[in-house]
Amino acid sequence: MTDNPKDIYRIEAKRHLERMDIRDEDPDIAAINFFKSINPSKDQIVAAYWPKNREFDTGPLLHRLLEEGISVCLPVMQKDTRVLSFVNWVDGDALVKGPHDILQPQITDETEFALPDIVVVPMLAFDRKGHRLGYGGGYYDATLNALRAQKDIVAVGMAYSSQAVLFNLPSEEHDEQLDWVITPKDVHSYT
Numbered sequence: 001m002t003d004n005p006k007d008i009y010r011i012e013a014k015r016h017l018e019r020m021d022i023r024d025e026d027p028d029i030a031a032i033n034f035f036k037s038i039n040p041s042k043d044q045i046v047a048a049y050w051p052k053n054r055e056f057d058t059g060p061l062l063h064r065l066l067e068e069g070i071s072v073c074l075p076v077m078q079k080d081t082r083v084l085s086f087v088n089w090v091d092g093d094a095l096v097k098g099p100h101d102i103l104q105p106q107i108t109d110e111t112e113f114a115l116p117d118i119v120v121v122p123m124l125a126f127d128r129k130g131h132r133l134g135y136g137g138g139y140y141d142a143t144l145n146a147l148r149a150q151k152d153i154v155a156v157g158m159a160y161s162s163q164a165v166l167f168n169l170p171s172e173e174h175d176e177q178l179d180w181v182i183t184p185k186d187v188h189s190y191t
Contacts, residue, residue, distance in 0.1 A: 001047060004012070005170050006133065006136070006169075007122075007136070007168055008041075008048075009125065009133055009169065009170070010059060010080065010124060010133060010135070010136055013124035013133055013163070014123040016123060016126060016162075016163075017054050017160075017163070018054060020160060020162050022054070022160055022162075024184075025099075025160045025161060025162070025183070025184045025185065026184050027057040027058070027059065027060045027061070027184065028058065028076075029184040029185075030056070030059045030060070030061065030158060030182055030183060030184045031061040031064045031184050032061040033183070033184070034061055034156070034182050035064065035156075036153065036187075037180060037187045037189070038118060038156060038180065038182075040065070040070050040118055041067070041070075042069050044069055044070065044071070044073055044117040044118060045065075045070075045071040045072075045073055045086075045114050045115065045116045045117050046065050046070055046071070046073070046116060046117070046118045046119075046120065047072075047073045047074070047075060047086045047114070047116035047119045047120060047122075048061060048062055048065075048073075048074065048120040048158075049074065049075060049102075049106070049116065049120060049122050050074060050095060050102070050103040051122070052083075052100075052102055052103070055110070055122050056122065056158045056159050056160055056163075058120060058158055060094075061120065061158070062089075062091075063091065066090060066091055071088065071114065072088070072089050073086035073087055073088050073089055073114040073116055074086065074087055074089045074095075074104060074105050074122075075087075075104060075139075075143070076104045076105060076107065077096065077098050077099045077100075077102070077104065077139065081142075082137070082138050082139050082142035082143070083139075083142050084139055084140070084142075084143040084147045085113055085145050086113060086114045086115070086116055087104075087105040087111055087112065087113055087114065088112040088113075088114050088153070089105055093105060093106075094106045096167070100137075100184050114115055115147070115150065115151070116147070116153065117151070117152075118153065118154045118156060119140075119143070119144065119147065119153055119155050119156065120156050120157075120158050121134075121140050121144075121155055121156065121157050121158070121178065122134070122135075122140075122157075123156070123157050123159055123163065124163065124171075125159075125163050125164070125165050125169065126157055126159055126163060126164055126165070126178070126181045126188075127164070127165050127167065127168050127169045128164075128166075128168070128191065129168060129171075129177070130168070130177045130178045130179070130181070130188070130190030131168070131169045131171045131175060131177060131178070132157050132169070132178055132181075133165075133169050138174070140176070141174055141175055141176045142174075144176035145174070145176055147174070154178075154179050154180065155176065155178045155179050155180075156178065156179065156180045156181070156182060157178045157180065157181040157182070158181075158182055158183075159181060159182075159183050159185065160183060160184070161183040161185040161186050164181075164183075164186075177190060178190060179191050
């Protein structure tokens with residue numbers, strides 16, 4: 001057992017995610033909600049993630065961004081740092097299994113790295129204050145912190161509406177707050 005309350009919440013949030021009925025939580029509607037709320041422009045770069053297992057499906061958002069002519073990048077985990085790098089991506093670009101079996105762009109000599117303006121963040125749960133419960137690696141907190149030190153960015157959580165919790169999630173000094181959480185049913189702004 002653990003002394004960290006977040007670890008207990010993670011166990012329960014993973015269990016909840018596995019049991020959720022997501023048939024009425026259409027990722028296409030979440031993509032529409034993203035465009036209505038965030039309204040990305042063609043001069044911005046949007047970083048998203050490739051979903052794993054039952055994570056919220058960002059596929060419809062990725063495809064709509066590309067259709068609208070907006071640059072997309074995906075995260076890449078690299079050795080000896082928790083700060084993610086981002087690689088420009090278009091539909092059809094090769095993805096390979098990275099650490100934790102997460103699909104990510106393949107790094108080559110021609111790889112183009114990007115500095116995103118909008119970062120779409122995965123999560124296990126979120127609360128009414130814009131705090132998220134991640135998977136425990138600290139990658140997105142470190143990455144958002146590093147990006148915010150360089151420029152103004154918008155951090156957007158994408159989730160199923162049933163991943164919302166009614167209580168405040170524990171938050172530590174290193175935890176980065178989200179600006180938005182977008183679900184197929186709701187849009188939450190924390191700015």
